[in-house]
Amino acid sequence: MAWILLLLAGLLEILWAFSMKRSEGFTRPFDTGVTLVAMLASVVLLAIAMRTLPLGTAYAVWTGIGAAGAFLLGILVLGEAATPGRIAGATLILAGIVVLKLSTSEG
Template identity: 50%
Template sequence: MGWLTLVAAGLVEIAWALSIKPTESFTRPLPTLLCLVLGVSAVYLLSRAMTTIPVGTAYAVFTGIGAVGTITVGVLVGKDPATPGRLLALALIVGGVVLARVTA
């Protein structure tokens, strides 16, 4: 159950990261509220996952999911560049997350 909770935390982190820009530097109340709720939710889910997964492993996987997901959405939806260097970075992060999972 801890790993499912950790994946959920990572997915919420992606939504949280993507919710920051629409706040326009936290000047728009509703987007700001959504951003805060998503941030708190991501950390709450991470804390629940840490009850069964070592802290270092949980945090590394959490941030890895967030980084890969946010970059992927940026490339697919936001027209961010998909340079060879970025794709290599994504592959290294995914490899690290998989390694952390199988060795936990």
């Protein structure tokens, strides 16, 4: 259950990063509201997951999901560059998430 909550927390992190970008420096009220609600929900779910998962694993996976997801949204939705170096970096983040999941028996 902790891993599912952590996954949801990571997905909410992607949402708040994307909505923060769309808020144009918190000048657009709707996107600003989405950002703040998603941030709070993401941190709450992370905290619940941390009841059973190790701190380092939970935090690294949470930030990794957010970073890789925001990276993909940037490319697919915002037209950001998909250079070989950027793709390699995102791939390494995802590989790290998989290794952390496979090496953690808690949760």
